[in-house]
Amino acid sequence: MYTITSVLQILSSEHYFLADDSWTISELVYDSRKIRDVKESVFFAIKSSRDGHQFIADAYDKGIRSFVISDIGFSISPYPDANFIWVEDTLKAIQALAAVHRKQFDIPVIGITGSNGKTIVKEWLYQLLTAEYNVYQSPKSYNSQLGVALSVWNLQADHTLAIIEAGISRPGEMEALQQMIDPSIGILTNLGTAHLEGFSSKNDKLIEKWKLFKHATQILFSSNYVPDAKSIRSGFTWGTNESDDFRILNISTDHAGSKITARYQQEEIDFVIPFQDKASVENAITCIIVMIQLGYDFSVIEQRIKGLKPLEMRLQLKKGKNNCSIIDDTYSNDLASLQIALDFLNQQNQHTQKSLILSGFADAKFTTKIMDKLIRLLNNQLLKRVVLIDRSLFGIITAINSEVLCYESTAELIADLPRIDFSNEAILIKGARKFHLEEVSQQLVEKSHDTVMEINLKAIESNLIQYRSLLRKDVKLMAMVKAFSYGSGGFEVANVLQFNKLDYLTVAFVDEGVELRKAGVTLPIMVLSPHEGTFDDMITYQLEPEIYSKRILNAFLQFLADIQFVDYPIHIKLDTGMHRLGFMANEFDDALITLQKSPQIKVVSVFSHLVASGDTTQKEFTAQQIQEFKTLADRLESGLGYPVLKHICNTTGIVNWPDAQLDMVRLGIGLYGIDLSDNGLHLESVSTLKTTISQIKKLNKEETVGYDRKGVLKRDSRIATVKIGYADGYDRRLGNGIGKMMIAGQIVPTIGNVCMDMCMLDITDITAHEGDEVIVFPDLIQTAKDIETIPYELLVGISSRVKRVYFYE
Structure with a gap:
């Protein structure tokens, strides 16, 4: 057992304040969002992409009363009943504590x-x-x-x-x-x-x-x-x-x-x-x-x-039946991995109710201490229902605050599933491999065809960290989640971004923002293309419109006046060269006069869009855009008489124009793993489109494949039909050998025209079998170049009928 005094001794710090030197320590916390047992926790304010000292207040409000910090000037006066230990480096401090623990x-x-x-x-x-x-x-x-x-x-x-x-x-x-x-x-x-x-x-x-x-x-x-x-x-x-x-x-x-x-x-x-x-x-x-x-x-x-089992090394988020979200983490079970899975469950805001299906631990030697920790862990979660599988867990039934259902085996639970009302909730399925809880997951997940888009939520976090590292500490971050998050999903991605404390989200249309609000997303949301028919929903769901013209400004002001609303947040769009939407310089003065005399609204931000921030041949034009924007934005702020957030940098602007970060930046395609800046960022791929082989045929030379007999065989061939077509978002331009897919690490070309629901591949030169997995876009950027488009189009074009499976490695 460690106390805050023993921690102080291990860290050999001479600068400390102990309000309660009897405080016991069993949990090391570095993230105020992942606090499990406040009574025995110490918070380490680690400086990484974000400074942990910024979250001390949050941790304190949640009950933490022991802190290890490094900022010598940090004021502890708001926390008179808390323990504080100052160290030179908080990461090294937590490592020192772990090293001493290992020696036991x-x-x-x-x-x-x-x-x-x-x-x-x-x-x-x-x-x-x-x-x-x-x-x-x-x-x-x-x-x-x-x-x-x-x-x-x-x-x-x-x-x-x-x-x-x-x-x-x-x-x-x-x-x-x-x-x-x-x-x-x-x-x-x-x-x-x-x-x-x-x-x-x-x-x-x-x-x-x-x-x-x-x-x-x-x-x-x-x-x-x-x-x-x-x-x-x-x-x-x-x-x-x-x-x-x-x-x-x-x-x-x-x-x-x-x-x-x-x-x-x-x-x-x-x-x-x-x-x-x-x-x-x-x-x-x-x-x-x-x-x-x-x-x-x-x-x-x-x-x-010879009995080794294949490993699904990732936690998966799937769409379930009856409007449920299923979190499948069925390959292992111990207290540490259960804590991680419960943290992920808590990130899911699309449902207010959450349930846990939990098996016994694999060959665990239970002690009273382990069982007590498990009870505390479950009772801290505010779970609607806990389903326990295996008699080894039955001893905790009376100590659990939630509704508890008990089953001696997985088969017994599966037989009883029709009786359990799983609906409108997030369900974490967590179990050791020997309990085969994947069979429970199969029963609860909504069925679909075999073409899926896998989304790596951990990769989104990793890419976010990379871009955050390029920003000044005072720069806010807005993420683009329009167009179904560039094909990667709606609330699933937004939940990750909200958990990582972004400042703003942006959608294209009001209905996208409404969906996020209904799924429990509370971050401020800017809407890029509002119109008069959506103003009611805008107000109801607290969405913030981009105001880009005098017409839309007047229409929104009239709407707000009719319902007697004041100080509604809006965002002013300036056109500095894109010539798509926004107030031109010659329209600015008139718009400013209207804004000055309109108490119905409050301008939260003013922004513009860089036309060619990633094109080195357009540097002069980009610099001109930035300067024009700064001039107009300063005039707007001065004319309004209160501070306004200014932002012009998009994804490539963040990298190539750091002096233009201003108050906020807008992160788009880079968040999803596509680096168009060519500046050596090590982004992680977020999405992988996969399908399977339905059938393999052996065909003779000079036979044809597909509609209009476009696929002419020049040799005896083996042709695989795969379960993806243009209705799924696989562009028809990728037929006839232009498109390439990957099977078992080997690249194969399409042959013949792409059909609505399937297409064909020439697999003559590789070994493949029916049912094998196929990676549809082994190189998304190259695929886009091959049909003279951009990765954006390929990503957003993937049909909603393609099931999205989210995982967190």
């Missing part, structure tokens, strides 16, 4: 690093070892400087083995991770190109990663990836070399999986795994050699390794 445990600790496969190996080892060990695994991909600290902190006295992953992207990062993890067994999964841009060479990257193994008594790695690793420090190697400790003699694959033949200590052994791809085979071999090092018999390893 004398158990095997497996530390995993590498370019790829860390999380898969961790999860598979958890599957393989839980029969003998009470295994702690770091949650999901918590492998960063902060994530590792939070992971290590969750180690409990009853754990008998820990598996923690470590990720780095630049030199100098591993030392802190090593001190926190301090593994006794080290695993290097591979040494690929991920994050290589942070290092001068692959060898420098290896040297940095190797620092994790400073005190490890066993280091396991592949000599195929790191042939010179033994020169750095000896370890247990696997590979195809004669000198490898675990030598791979042969790997053969068929439709059922892969057979691995290896030699260990002069003995030849066979292992069968239910996977065919190279990455899964390598990850399975890593798991095998870990089990060998832990002393498992080959017969046990063989039996368990």
